[in-house]
Amino acid sequence: MPKAADPNPEKPMPAPEISVLINNYNYGRYVARAIDSALSQQGPSFEVIVVDDGSTDGSRQVIAAYGPAVRAVFQRNQGQAAAMNAAVAASRGAILCFLDADDWFMPGKLAAVARAFADDPDLGLVYHRLQPTANxxxxxxxxxxxxLCQGDLAPRMARTAGVWPFPMTSALSVRRKAWDRVGAIPLRFRISADAWLVGAIPFMFRVAALPQALGGYRIHDNTWHRAEDDAPMLRRRMAHWQATVEELNAFLAARGLGWRLDMADHFPHRVAASRLRPLGLAERMRLFLRGLRFAGEPHMLRRGRDALRTLRLRQTADAT
Structure with a gap:
């Protein structure tokens, strides 16, 4: 089994093939599993960078206990985007594999990602499925x-305000040249910074999807995914989607790319807004027909299922 690259700057070493970049904030009870899952990988050479974003629990002690096996960066709390940017800045690998501290990699993850990038030099982003898991x-x-979506996703995303069935942070791997071309994650993404990676990179680079579940995704109270969203959560989601489209449009304009995103095409935003107010039958039918045409879900049966759900939308109880 290969060892993680020695982070000691006094011992020059060739750059590793992969940098595993773990961002952590107050996940001291979880971060060891994330680190262990990275250090146990076999195949390509790699290093492990852990950025602690100003945790106030015991995270720092857990991370520091790994000594030279990981490169630790401790910074004041600035949000997930700042933590991920700091991890990239501290890394040397040609492939950047992101990992949230409450998730973990499964055996073979790094080898599978390295093969995918080697098979297609035009890829900027490789992702895989995650297995949702309880504590x-x-x-x-x-x-x-x-x-799953792969290849040139820009035409699809231009019709959906950037929406596609993208994975969470811990499933994302980015070629460093793609990161350098696109630029660091805007700091306004204090949470859900993965929205920038899956939004900006596919407009400039091809994407590959691996069908395996190569990581575990922990479901707990601090995640976005819930059985039922209340009104404050719906509003947070809507604000996040709006901010993402604003940042992506600024990015596309600054690079002279012809694409522009329109919030009117963002079907999840329309559905969320509809749950915050009474909805008449005519409006439900219009939303249903829009859902049937929404290219953000490429699978026709799932698209139809999502559209049908709009006919049964209930106003969120605490929407007023």
């Missing part, structure tokens, strides 16, 4: 995302 390791449904 007791009980499985919470099938691997996500259910639908």
């Amino acid at each position: 007791d390791d009980a499985l919470k449904g099938p691997p996500v995302p259910r639908s």
Whole structure:
């Protein structure tokens, strides 16, 4: 089994093939599993960078206990984007594999990602499915995302305000040259910074999807995914989607790319807005027909299922 690259700057070493970049904030009870899952990988050479974003629990002690096996960066709290940017700045690998501290990699993850990038030099982003799991390791449904998209995604994303069935942070790997071309994550993404990676990179580089579940995604109270969203959460999601489209449009304009995103095409935003107010039958039908045409879900049966759900939308109880 290969060892993680020695981070001691006094011992010059060739750059590793992969940098595993773990961002952590107050996940001291979880971060050891994330680090261990990275250090146990076999195949390509790699290094492990852990950025602690100003945790106030015992995270720093857990991370420091790994000594030279990881490169630790401790910074004041600035949000997930700042933590991920700091991890990239501290890394040397040609491939950047991101990992949230409450998730973990499964065996073979780094080898599979390295093969995918080697097979197609034009890829900027490789992703895989994640297995949702409870704190007791009980499985919470099938691997996500259910639908996979790959190749040139820009035309599809231009029709959907950037929406596609993208995965979470811990499934994302980025070629460093793609990161350098696109630029660091805007600091306004204090949470859900993965929205920038899956939004900007596909407009400039091809994407590959691996069908395996190569990581675990922990379901707990601090995640976006809930059985039922209340009104404050719906508003947070809507604000996040709006901010993402604003940042992506600024990015596309600054690079002279012809694409422009329109919030009117963002079907999840329309659905969320509809749950915050009473909805008449005519409006439900219009939303249903829009859902049937929404290219953000490429799988026709799942698209139809999502559209049908709009006919049964209930106003969120605390929407007023």
